[in-house]
Amino acid sequence: MACLCEALYTASMTEADAFLPNSRDAGAVVNGGSEPRYREIKRSIVASIRSGRLKPGDRVNSEAEIVERFGVSRMTANRALRELTDAGLLMRRSGAGTFVADSKPIGHMIEIRNIADEIRARGHAYRPRVLRNDTVKADARQAALLDVRVGTRLFHSVVVHHEADFPLQLEDRLVLASAAPGYGEIDFHQQTPNEYLTRIAPIARAEHRVTSMLPDPEVRALLGMRELDPVLVMERRTWSSDHLVSHAVLTHPASRYALTATFEVKLD
Amino acid sequence: MACLCEALYTASMTEADAFLPNSRDAGAVVNGGSEPRYREIKRSIVASIRSGRLKPGDRVNSEAEIVERFGVSRMTANRALRELTDAGLLMRRSGAGTFVADSKPIGHMIEIRNIADEIRARGHAYRPRVLRNDTVKADARQAALLDVRVGTRLFHSVVVHHEADFPLQLEDRLVLASAAPGYGEIDFHQQTPNEYLTRIAPIARAEHRVTSMLPDPEVRALLGMRELDPVLVMERRTWSSDHLVSHAVLTHPASRYALTATFEVKLD
DNA sequence: GAGTGGTCTAGACCACGAC
DNA sequence: TCGTGGTCTAGACCACTCC
Numbered sequence: 001m002a003c004l005c006e007a008l009y010t011a012s013m014t015e016a017d018a019f020l021p022n023s024r025d026a027g028a029v030v031n032g033g034s035e036p037r038y039r040e041i042k043r044s045i046v047a048s049i050r051s052g053r054l055k056p057g058d059r060v061n062s063e064a065e066i067v068e069r070f071g072v073s074r075m076t077a078n079r080a081l082r083e084l085t086d087a088g089l090l091m092r093r094s095g096a097g098t099f100v101a102d103s104k105p106i107g108h109m110i111e112i113r114n115i116a117d118e119i120r121a122r123g124h125a126y127r128p129r130v131l132r133n134d135t136v137k138a139d140a141r142q143a144a145l146l147d148v149r150v151g152t153r154l155f156h157s158v159v160v161h162h163e164a165d166f167p168l169q170l171e172d173r174l175v176l177a178s179a180a181p182g183y184g185e186i187d188f189h190q191q192t193p194n195e196y197l198t199r200i201a202p203i204a205r206a207e208h209r210v211t212s213m214l215p216d217p218e219v220r221a222l223l224g225m226r227e228l229d230p231v232l233v234m235e236r237r238t239w240s241s242d243h244l245v246s247h248a249v250l251t252h253p254a255s256r257y258a259l260t261a262t263f264e265v266k267l268d
Numbered sequence: 269m270a271c272l273c274e275a276l277y278t279a280s281m282t283e284a285d286a287f288l289p290n291s292r293d294a295g296a297v298v299n300g301g302s303e304p305r306y307r308e309i310k311r312s313i314v315a316s317i318r319s320g321r322l323k324p325g326d327r328v329n330s331e332a333e334i335v336e337r338f339g340v341s342r343m344t345a346n347r348a349l350r351e352l353t354d355a356g357l358l359m360r361r362s363g364a365g366t367f368v369a370d371s372k373p374i375g376h377m378i379e380i381r382n383i384a385d386e387i388r389a390r391g392h393a394y395r396p397r398v399l400r401n402d403t404v405k406a407d408a409r410q411a412a413l414l415d416v417r418v419g420t421r422l423f424h425s426v427v428v429h430h431e432a433d434f435p436l437q438l439e440d441r442l443v444l445a446s447a448a449p450g451y452g453e454i455d456f457h458q459q460t461p462n463e464y465l466t467r468i469a470p471i472a473r474a475e476h477r478v479t480s481m482l483p484d485p486e487v488r489a490l491l492g493m494r495e496l497d498p499v500l501v502m503e504r505r506t507w508s509s510d511h512l513v514s515h516a517v518l519t520h521p522a523s524r525y526a527l528t529a530t531f532e533v534k535l536d
Numbered sequence: 537g538a539g540t541g542g543t544c545t546a547g548a549c550c551a552c553g554a555c
Numbered sequence: 556t557c558g559t560g561g562t563c564t565a566g567a568c569c570a571c572t573c574c
Contacts (some may be wrong), residue, residue, distance in 0.1 A: 261476040385572080
């Protein structure tokens with residue numbers, strides 16, 4: 001069916017700002033089964049970024065400020081900020097401060113770029129051709145793909161992403177309606193399905209399967225391909241929190257598209 | 269032209285045990301431009317694993333032991349062990365101890381499996397067909413791929429990996445001779461090229477490019493493919509420490525092989 | 537009960553950046 | 556100069572595991 005590759009944003013961690021007022025005997029040790037302080041601080045920062053209150057480039061509370069606001073020691077504040085920095089969510093400059101990092105694509109993992117951005121970065125016009133965006137009740141096959149019961153309400157969108165006038169990717173996507181209620185209303189000219197989803201339901205886990213084949217005539221026509229040109233097909237399932245949110249089949253003409261992935265291992 | 273996908277092992281960090289005797293005024297703070305203590309400890313542990321002195325499942329020094337041996341505070345020992353654990357190199361069980369983790373394939377990132385293991389896991393016989401394994405002097409094209417000067421000594425191996433009697437992957441690999449001097453002597457029946465390389469020159473960085481095409485007749489024959497079946501081609505460049513070590517083109521029949529990648533994001 | 541990791545504190549010195 | 560992060564210490568309490 002269809003293929004497309006957009007940005008997967010970092011960040012996980014559920015819940016909103018909910019860093020409870022903290023009825024904990026702050027001073028001493030104690031941590032009676034509750035969440036560690038550093039993690040609580042991380043949650044609150046992640047939530048601030050999620051909610052849009054903190055945007056890339058914005059300054060985050062300094063360690064000293066966190067010490068005061070949360071009533072923790074500097075080591076604890078440091079750990080929270082350091083771990084978020086290691087995770088790529090923040091950037092720190094000694095002497096200057098801590099800042100929200102540019103919303104990195106999936107960091108070191110697979111660098112799957114936002115197709116729209118990618119196209120624009122090449123100086124071309126991005127144009128989506130929306131073939132459908134409906135509400136459906138899951139049939140057996142769809143239910144299996146999203147691991148839900150038959151009849152569950154889903155969105156089903158099919159979009160062809162064009163670079164200038166050339167179709168580059170065919171995206172066929174199923175979305176769990178309960179996880180992204182507004183999906184049916186999106187104007188794909190304003191944001192790609194994945195852009196929307198990563199904002200609404202931040203990706204916690206993604207599973208990919210890449211293969212290739214000769215496309216059937218219909219797909220070949222949609223992608224404006226010559227005969228005997230294979231397509232590169234990427235199937236992607238994404239989870240948010242703990243449930244499957246979306247299944248996408250992203251199909252591209254192999255002659256015009258290659259997937260790239262790069263990663264580093266650093267232990268220092 | 270060849271393709272194969274093996275395990276990429278974790279771990280980075282250069283140098284051997286070299287944790288200098290540490291002429292640092294231990295007691296106080298000070299860190300006059302030298303390496304932080306926690307990183308030094310990490311290096312030493314990584315080196316122990318690298319050298320084979322510590323194997324998966326082995327117990328690592330406890331925090332208390334590190335405190336004594338390195339003359340650091342427990343927080344520092346804890347940081348070293350915790351970071352290596354987060355990186356997937358170690359496993360900790362509260363109350364029990366710290367252990368070397370099973371040599372994880374690239375962890376959460378791309379799970380690219382060792383083709384030999386993968387085949388055996390499916391209960392089939394793995395059989396390599398070695399077409400060549402020569403020493404060559406880099407020509408212009410090869411020099412560009414490995415980012416070295418023309419004439420640099422390289423190994424060039426071509427192997428077809430079979431599952432039972434079916435060719436599954438064609439691997440065409442260039443290896444920088446100076447980085448893996450023994451490569452030319454490997455018996456690929458004993459270990460795959462990548463197995464050897466990950467042991468000799470642990471991967472610090474990898475770059476992938478995946479595409480597909482219709483194979484030329486020669487490749488098609490080597491892979492025992494029918495006409496009009498596309499191949500899935502993965503090109504991979506791997507770095508160790510700071511230099512490019514290997515370039516591989518891994519080609520598989522799309523009808524018999526799919527790449528999978530899965531990753532999780534966790535910020536807690 | 538002894539040992540282990542998990543967390544936390546209240547100090548500290550340092551290099552760096554902004555003013 | 557003052558605030559920032561980067562590192563480090565020498566204690567501490569806790570829950571857990573293993574014996």
